[in-house]
Amino acid sequence: MATIYEVSKLAGVSLATVSRVMNDSGKVTPKTRDKVLAAIAELGYRPNSMAQSLASRRSNSVGILIPELHGPFFGVMLSSVEKELRDAGKRVIITAGHSDEAKEKDCIEFLLGSSCDALILHVYSVPHEYLIELSKGPVPIIILNNYVPELSDKCIVLDNEHGGYIATKALLEHGHEELAYISGPSWKTDSFKRLSGHKRALKEYGLEVNENLIAEGTFEEASGRLAMEHLLSLDIPFTAVVCANDEMAAGAMDVARKHGLRVPDDISVIGYDNVSFTRYLHPKLSSIGCRISEMGQVAARCVLKNAYGQTDLEIQNTFKPRLVLRDSVKSR
Amino acid sequence: MATIYEVSKLAGVSLATVSRVMNDSGKVTPKTRDKVLAAIAELGYRPNSMAQSLASRRSNSVGILIPELHGPFFGVMLSSVEKELRDAGKRVIITAGHSDEAKEKDCIEFLLGSSCDALILHVYSVPHEYLIELSKGPVPIIILNNYVPELSDKCIVLDNEHGGYIATKALLEHGHEELAYISGPSWKTDSFKRLSGHKRALKEYGLEVNENLIAEGTFEEASGRLAMEHLLSLDIPFTAVVCANDEMAAGAMDVARKHGLRVPDDISVIGYDNVSFTRYLHPKLSSIGCRISEMGQVAARCVLKNAYGQTDLEIQNTFKPRLVLRDSVKSR
């Protein structure tokens, strides 16, 4: 592999000049620029990124930590982050934290040890203090889907309370008055917020919150089935179920069907996240769209702004989810 | 940030010795090792990975190119690759090629420019010659899901012909004799092979291949719908459909239902890939399991072996898909 030294010799200029045309920093006469470019082409020269990084103290790579690489949610996020960042010539180093505190910390250490210029963190289990401490370090961080009040300008979040609210409101507006709710794990902020929104909508419509009709799941499909079985066993009538994510909604719909209930004729169902498979279900599942892709894009732009000095980028920190109505909701 | 120099001074040893204990290369007395370790701890020293890379001519990062980051297939693959590689302390740099020749080449250039120690390529559009040329370069490559005869030891593939064969065979064994087939784009090798397997199974059972009952889709759900509409409009009776992937199968099932056909009572359906949402469908879709996760793992191990000299790793180059029977197939 040719080095910058050979290029400079062939072009008859100094190292510095070659470096200048590579990074078009500083002024270079068109004539010498052409000489250099020609030499580069002739040698098939490609700068050594490790040397560049070392000398410039900048790796041009940003670390990403997400809970899982598979699953319908994170792929979409990653996709937009990668696009935006690579268009800017940045490398994307990914790690998966599996929602486990130790593993998440491991990943962060790993990324810090990889000389990342910035970190995009989608963590669940690491305590806020850790993040606050981390943010004091030299590496800029962006926090996704996890609101840390002390770091509010570094957080990009979805308004989950609002999501829970509009999901429930959609059902109420369709004339439903007896609603069940299948929640995610109550210790997860996301779950908690969505449920709060649900309750707010109920109150706004002057309806009682019946705690019995709130079942807790794990965000997995099987738990949605269990929750639905439980709700149906209660003998409390309800005409619609709000589910805190789409997987659980899928499970719930199937259980309803097994109990001889037709969706949406006998019971309406709404999910949350609007992941891709919602339209493959039968009936097509109504859901709450989370603008995952946009959030990823903004996260990437934040990095460009904070770590690479790209100004002129506006950052939106909070996203409002929106209702996506399909076939699983019907008017009473 | 502390440097190795400061560590060496604090520990009262030379740079080389510190480097030795860091990489435990060469012999070091336990006593001096402890001194060094203590100094490292005291200073909170963390080696600068860029300097390490430059000096050792090894970046410890491997580049990954996949068609898409989202979608049920690639996430799973990526997930196992990342796990395996990071357990070995390697960084994973990802890029998405979007099945476009120019973009795929771009990505490869980008990864090469990132000083990757090895590349894992899941490409569709780049010509074989390009890959062959690439393989002659200094960076080891692994090719996923794309068989290049000249590079057979670098390819990790799924036996798609066999997959098509067992899918069809499953239906035949359930007593079906009039089968339709919804294929992927015929220019994709995957599609072609799966269809070949289908035809082989048919012949093996002494059945004619009716080309009219073979519809071509694009691997997208909507195209599965279209294909099914087309097949049903033909007025040629068939009792089962083999689909070249799960998305199209989902679409096909829905269209069948809209035409008043019950799955699997009136018509059996089988998909391909066994992506996660197959079990959320109604009825649960039978499919062909592709061991995506295992393939990813093997790809990672290949890299460990070829680029990092880890011997003692056995590599399996071809994977046989397996049948996953669920509720969408019923005996005649």
Place this chain on the structure above:
DNA sequence: ATATAGAATGTAACCGCTTACATTTTTTAT
């Protein structure tokens, strides 16, 4: 005690680039 092999440690030359600063060339003003 002394020579000697072998182990532990140190020395210093890179790795290939960036960049502050010095120098030379060109342009502009007088």
Place this chain on the structure above:
DNA sequence: ATAAAAAATGTAAGCGGTTACATTCTATAT
């Protein structure tokens, strides 16, 4: 034509490690 200012280019000192080789120490054999 000449001096001053501005622009282009060159020089060389890092960036923070690794590693071949040289040197010093230790242990063993004589």
